[in-house]
Amino acid sequence: MALQSLDIIRRSATTLPEPEIRTGGQTVAKLIDTTKCIGCKACQVACMEWNDLRDEIGTNIGAYQNPHDLSASSWTLMRFSEVENTKGDLEWLIRKDGCMHCQDPGCLKACPSPGAIVQYANGIVDFHEENCIGCGYCITGCPFNVPRISKKDHKAYKCTLCSDRVSVGLEPACIKACPTGALVFGTKEDMKLHAAERVVDLKSRGFENAGLYDPPGVGGTHVMYVLHHADQPELYNDLPKDPHISPTVRLWKGFTKPLGLAVMAMTAVVGFFHFIRVGPNETDAGDEESAREMARTSTSPAPVAEKAP
């Protein structure tokens, strides 16, 4: 269970520290080398198998991409883009999409339900659906458009980075299944070193803009890409160039919350002390007499009714 793991570094809608005594270890990362990917979808199948998920059979939309989007039951997906490069050649760019496991997760920041989203010390961002209330704020918070609410149970789902496997020393299911070595898993440091070697190799082969995608706007991610065109991540089916938690979400979930709460409480407190200091506004016998006097003496010219401006 989540809290018993004693390595929770962040927990949604929680203002005090969580059990995190066991936080000395290294962070992990999955490295997706798009330059080695052949689009076989073995990772998609492995994900289905390990997590025991069966999406509805979709329809062919005239592309290799299948299903055509992430869903509550499809946590990873090969996205295929056909791109014409500057030489006029076709490049078939395939990107394994899914949760990026941001170091600064927008979903967790936006979530209003305590413990529905946690981040472990190893960097994995995990949804705990038993605490999920189905509001969809995680979707609002995510810079990568990843979480999906199930139509069946109204809970949010996404890739867990196989937190269940990783916690017992196994690699994620998709890694296990990849036949080309496009997917590798290890400590984040090792994955960065591995990526650096790959980038050197790619540059020697003419991909001068090859590079690692580990966007600093979200504090880095625990799922990283090696891209042939790291200068144009948007070529890979709109992978965002500089993802960050939207300023609107930061404002919505930032200092405005405690401030708003404090002002509301102060409004009530000010009212209370106004009553204590000034007291009620009462009518007395004199007011009633004045009222009777006005009624008696009124020769009543029609009073001017209040008019629209």
Next chain:
Amino acid sequence: MSNTPTSGHGTGESGHGSPHRLDTITRYTANDRTNHWLTAIAFVLAALSGLALFHPALFGLSSLFGGGPWTRILHPFIGLFMVAAFTFLVSRFWSHNYMQPRDWQWMRQIRDVVVNREDRLPEVGRYNAGQKLLFWVLLLCLAGLLLSGIVIWRAYFAFYFPIDVVRIASILHAVCAFVLICSILVHIYAGIWVKGSVHAMTRGTVTPGWAWKHHRAWYREMIHAANSRSRPD
């Protein structure tokens, strides 16, 4: 709707027919009161369920509604009910809430208001400037809450809108709710502060002295209406 007293807000039974015996004045009819309190109950429920999702410290309020998912399910429907009830209130009281020149003077003398020096203030109609301002603020907030609430209603509507619109609606919803809750706190306190107001909204009537002191221009209208009725010609 004019401000002429009719069956809705004319003189009370005992004062009927004689200006000299305006013993009680009907300020709110049974329908007005029902409408007000339906809106108020819906507001309390919407506020409590909304606050549960507003700040982690208040998430415990979701227990009042059967837990987090039930809070998420119920909140928008409660909100829709509140907007519907409030719409009737608006149509009923719209015409009484135009700001007059004397209302701006009243606002400038807000210091006299808060220290109970009403004798220094200009005459007040059926509603004072604070009540009128509240009316328009509530109207704006409810409109903002309705529109933004639809945009962020994940079960039925949110997927029709681009993510940036959902994000802006999320913050707009929180801001409108914040202003609404603060305004209603002031509204509730004003009812406690100005004695006789709660009676007006629970039993429907006020005394002539109350009307004379707090809403003198309105009281004049009441006298005029009573006089007109006692001399039909």
